[in-house]
Amino acid sequence: MASGRLLPLVLGASLALAACTPRIALEAPKEPITINLNIKIEQEVRIKVERDLEELFKSDKKIF
Numbered sequence: 001m002a003s004g005r006l007l008p009l010v011l012g013a014s015l016a017l018a019a020c021t022p023r024i025a026l027e028a029p030k031e032p033i034t035i036n037l038n039i040k041i042e043q044e045v046r047i048k049v050e051r052d053l054e055e056l057f058k059s060d061k062k063i064f
Helices: 002-019 038-059
Strands: none
């Protein structure tokens, strides 16, 4: 008698465990990946301005 009650319990538990198996899917993105390079351009401009200011301060000491 105990096996008659145990069988539906084991079947139910095995179905529940089978439904919870993890699924891993690797998919390519639908849109292309874009990289924004504005930071690099801004840094180059800042370095150029700083160099120009240093040259200006060296050439004309009366500015400050």
